[in-house]
Amino acid sequence: MPSHSDGNITITNPDLRKIPVAEWIKEAEKLFGPDKRQWKFKCPSCGHVQTPGNFIEMNKNQGIDLSPETAWFSCIGRWFDIPDEKVGTIFDKGKQPCNYTLGGLIRLAKTIVIDPEGNEHRVFEFAEVKP
């Protein structure tokens, strides 16, 4: 049980790591190659795997202009015209995709990327590469 005296509960994630953005890019390129659109990210809530390329495609199909970089902090189910009943929430385990985002209140990130200005960005984990 967390110990607390002021009413706040701090959840410490022992797996949390902070890495410079250059190192994070190096890891991504090693796993998926230099083309950012092919980088695979896994939603920590529903497990859906997505790429910035998926977002580019959805933009094209639906006439939207969302940053492909959204792929590393927001599940694709949050965006675009997908019927609500097909999109899971943090409470629907296994329903993919979902509407989870690291920009919200519940932060499931295990990796924090530090940009050159020292700002911290929570990101989804890279998806496993199938052998």
Ligand SMILES: [Zn+2]
């Ligand atoms: Zn999701």
